[in-house]
Amino acid sequence: MAAQAETPATAEVTSASVLDARAEIEGERESRVGMTQQALDLLAKLRVLHGELMFHQSGGCCDGSSPMCFPTGDFKTGDADVLLGTFELPATDDLPAAELPFWMSREQFEYWKHTHLTLDVVDGRGSGFSVEAPEGKRFLIRSRLINSP
Amino acid sequence: MSVYANPGTDGAVVSFKSRYEHYIGGQWVAPVKGQYFENPTPVTGQTFCEVGRGTAEDIEAALDAAHAAAPAWGKTPVAERAGIIQKIADRMEENLEMLAVAETWDNGKAVRETLNADIPLAIDHFRYFASAIRAQEGSLSQLDEDTVAYHYHEPLGVVGQIIPWNFPILMAVWKLAPALAAGNAIVLKPAEQTPASILVLAELIGDLLPAGVLNIVNGFGLEAGKPLASNKRIRKIAFTGETTTGRLIMQYASENIIPITLELGGKSPNIFFEDVMAQDDAYWDKAQEGFTMFALNQGEVCTCPSRALIQESIADPFLEAVVARAKAIKQGNPLDTDTMMGAQASNDQFEKIKSYLDIGRQEGAEVLLGGEPVDLGGELSGGFYIQPTIFKGDNSMRIFQEEIFGPVVSVATFKDYDDAMHIANDTLYGLGAGVWSRNGNTWYRAGREIQAGRVWVNNYHAYPAHSAFGGYKSSGIGRENHLMMLDHYQQTKNLLVSYSENKQGFF
Numbered sequence: 318m319a320a321q322a323e324t325p326a327t328a329e330v331t332s333a334s335v336l337d338a339r340a341e342i343e344g345e346r347e348s349r350v351g352m353t354q355q356a357l358d359l360l361a362k363l364r365v366l367h368g369e370l371m372f373h374q375s376g377g378c379c380d381g382s383s384p385m386c387f388p389t390g391d392f393k394t395g396d397a398d399v400l401l402g403t404f405e406l407p408a409t410d411d412l413p414a415a416e417l418p419f420w421m422s423r424e425q426f427e428y429w430k431h432t433h434l435t436l437d438v439v440d441g442r443g444s445g446f447s448v449e450a451p452e453g454k455r456f457l458i459r460s461r462l463i464n465s466p
Numbered sequence: 467m468s469v470y471a472n473p474g475t476d477g478a479v480v481s482f483k484s485r486y487e488h489y490i491g492g493q494w495v496a497p498v499k500g501q502y503f504e505n506p507t508p509v510t511g512q513t514f515c516e517v518g519r520g521t522a523e524d525i526e527a528a529l530d531a532a533h534a535a536a537p538a539w540g541k542t543p544v545a546e547r548a549g550i551i552q553k554i555a556d557r558m559e560e561n562l563e564m565l566a567v568a569e570t571w572d573n574g575k576a577v578r579e580t581l582n583a584d585i586p587l588a589i590d591h592f593r594y595f596a597s598a599i600r601a602q603e604g605s606l607s608q609l610d611e612d613t614v615a616y617h618y619h620e621p622l623g624v625v626g627q628i629i630p631w632n633f634p635i636l637m638a639v640w641k642l643a644p645a646l647a648a649g650n651a652i653v654l655k656p657a658e659q660t661p662a663s664i665l666v667l668a669e670l671i672g673d674l675l676p677a678g679v680l681n682i683v684n685g686f687g688l689e690a691g692k693p694l695a696s697n698k699r700i701r702k703i704a705f706t707g708e709t710t711t712g713r714l715i716m717q718y719a720s721e722n723i724i725p726i727t728l729e730l731g732g733k734s735p736n737i738f739f740e741d742v743m744a745q746d747d748a749y750w751d752k753a754q755e756g757f758t759m760f761a762l763n764q765g766e767v768c769t770c771p772s773r774a775l776i777q778e779s780i781a782d783p784f785l786e787a788v789v790a791r792a793k794a795i796k797q798g799n800p801l802d803t804d805t806m807m808g809a810q811a812s813n814d815q816f817e818k819i820k821s822y823l824d825i826g827r828q829e830g831a832e833v834l835l836g837g838e839p840v841d842l843g844g845e846l847s848g849g850f851y852i853q854p855t856i857f858k859g860d861n862s863m864r865i866f867q868e869e870i871f872g873p874v875v876s877v878a879t880f881k882d883y884d885d886a887m888h889i890a891n892d893t894l895y896g897l898g899a900g901v902w903s904r905n906g907n908t909w910y911r912a913g914r915e916i917q918a919g920r921v922w923v924n925n926y927h928a929y930p931a932h933s934a935f936g937g938y939k940s941s942g943i944g945r946e947n948h949l950m951m952l953d954h955y956q957q958t959k960n961l962l963v964s965y966s967e968n969k970q971g972f973f
Contacts, residue, residue: 375710376894377940378731378768379630379657381869382818385710392710393717422709424894424940428867432825441814442659445711446687446695450658451519455814460825460864 332459334435338402338419349463350402350419352436359438359454360386360417361409367448372436373398374421374429374458380444384419384436384456387448392420399426401434432460470563470801473514473571480564480571482662485516488524488684489668491531492677498523503686505662508574508809509800511848517661520685522693528653528681529699532624535678536651540621542676544599551596551646554671555589561670562586565663567801569635572663574809574850575763576800587929588639591947594931598949599647612966618959621649622701625955626694628715629664630706631657631811632766632871638664640946641704646679648955653681653700655691659812687711698722702955705729706768709940727944727954729768729937731869732897735890736760736771736926737880737912739903740779752924753902757788759926760875761795761807761854766815768941769898771875771926773866775889778879785858785877789835792854797840807873809849816850819872822865823855831859831876861889869895883908887915896938900926919945 334351342349352360364370369389375381385392394400404417419436421429437457443450471478485502487494502516518524539547558565566580575584607615627641634656645652656664661684668682683690695703696718705715706729719726742753760771776784800808810816816839823837836853855874857865865876880886890899896918903909903924913921919936922928929935934948944954 373710375708376731377707377709377712377869378729379632379707379766379871380711380814381708381731381871382822383708383814387714392714425709428862428894429864432864439814439817441817442812443686443688444814445708446692446714448688450686450688455817457814457817457821459821460828462828 332435332437336404338404341400341402347463348402350404350434350436352404353438355438356436356456357406359449359452360406361412362452363448364406364412364415369415370417370448372417372419372456374419374425374434375445376422376425382458383444383447384458385445385447386456387446394420397423399423401426431463433463435459435461467802467804469799469803470567470577472801473567478567480568480666482515482568482571482666486518486662486665486684488518488520488528489665489672489680489682490524490528491534491681492672492675495527497521498527503658505572507571508811508850509571510845511813511850514571515662517665517684520655520683520690522689524683524685525653525690525693525697528683529624529697531678531681532651532653533699535676536621536623539651539676539679540623540649542649547647547649548596548600550674551592551643553674555592555596557671557674558585558589558592558667562589565635565667565670568663568666570800570808572660573631573634574800574811575766576805576808578803578805579763581803584633584636588636591636591639591643591931595643595647595949595952598952602949602952612964614963614965616961616963618961619648619952620957620959622955622957623650624700625650625652625702625704626697626700627652627654628691628695628703628705628707629654629656631659632763632768634660634663635667637706638667642680644951645955646675648952650955651679651681653683653694655683655685655694658684658686695719696721700724702726704954712942725954727946727951728942729897729944729946730940730942731768732895732918732937732941733773733867733869733893734769734771734898734900734918735773735775735893735916736900737775737886737890737902738777738780738784739886739905739908740777741904741908742902743780743784744904749904749924754788754791756900756902756926757875758791758795761792761873762927764807764810764852765873766811766871767927768869769920769927770869770871771898771900772870773861774875774877775880775886776877777886778881781879785834789856792835792856795854797851797853798842799846807854809851810872811850813850815871816852819852819870819874822868822870822872822874826857826859826863826865826876829859829863829865831857831863831865834858834877836873861892867893883912887912891915891917894939895941897936897941898922
């Protein structure tokens, strides 16, 4: 286990979380998901366009491993999914405060559960049916080990 | 060595239009809302054309055209349909270089791959399905002396297809060829990252097909993909992409009660048993190439052999050899025929790969090679280039469990056969796998035990038509690349015929 000390060349991974999701998994108190200021700003814009929103973390081919953002209820979650956390989005000039759930499939969570996720934004050309694509942006997950700072 | 001129410059074999509209009903049609989006080449990061930003209105127009064309196309004699598909293949072959360079410019991949794999495979795929449909027969079953069940193949009608960006033309053709051969009309939505090369293909072959049989609407997933996938006027939807969108497409299909085919990727194990190094010969050389296949198409392949499992007893000398092999990968201008690895397809993909290079290190994986983005200088500085990267770690790390879709392989060792099978199958996915051994009993047992739809034995990354391709587990539903895909584009009509004059006797 050598690599912890090596600073990755990808400096932007230090993108700081400004909002932590409320823990939702039974027996857990620490937040598993945060978001950067850029993500928070983009979500405020997207809520005006699309109403209340949700995330489902994808896996697999192409745009896999991207967090997908949908209007609430567009993507049906069920027993096969885990609610990782709920963001309490603050009110803005245009919008009241709102909740935004972050989901992942249960089987995928088994392989991801040792990592904390930070929702960030990069320039991009979208992914799947996620609502940010037409804005020339794409949500991106940055990860750290759950017991590391 | 030769370097193709950038499209649109002096001596170029292809020029893109500055703006592309939708291809609907055999015509170029402006988007109803009049909006376009910019399409950059990943080679330099510079925008080279604008493409129509489709919306539900455009999808409806494409569906109108498809529905107008479908009945006659479905009734066109099979020999005539097959002949048209053969002509499409012939014309592509006559323009192979042009299509290859267009594909490289849109996607970023090295031109030696588009010249020798993407486009030749696409051509052969049309020829294969043109042949397969000619050879297809219905069936009849004589149930008793006077009762016969006849089974006919019928086209579904109008189908929707959503195409990924990693092989924009080839993946489109994997879906187009069986659908056209089976007599369907199509509304196709390319990936927003690579919307242009398929339109170059449409320009080239459009006149061969009756108007409305093939319709192409570009746009974003939310604005164009969703109105297509959720539409009541399609009889089937085919999608290649990731799992969340795959589930969403299944949800839409459940609302309309239509069939789907899905190819959702994998995390393919490539397993090397100790006897691969038993001799220093051509086979050992081939096995090293087999390992290095993780870099094919910059790793942007659903079946990228991104988990290499190496028997412990040979791990050190094996890794020494393959690290040297991967180090020799030549990165550079994708339009240079000597370049082995080109650009990642988009900035967002580039950023995602970097995020995995980071988590791999955090989890304690050892970097044996690469691990960084590359600046190739000059006009390529704006492009999206990553070094071929070899991590060594264990299968519980996220770099072993998620499809990075970059030139990144994660290496783990195994003790014996059982350990290899346990690690190989410890994944959510089951699309591809590789098994390397000189012992037929070993590779046979392993090939049968691995939970994946395609197991390459003593080879990797071959995609010949007539070899079924598709996933187990979360990797999807359906088998492409084989005539069994015709079933996914056809209805079965059963005529149950009584030749008896006598009543059944119930009433």
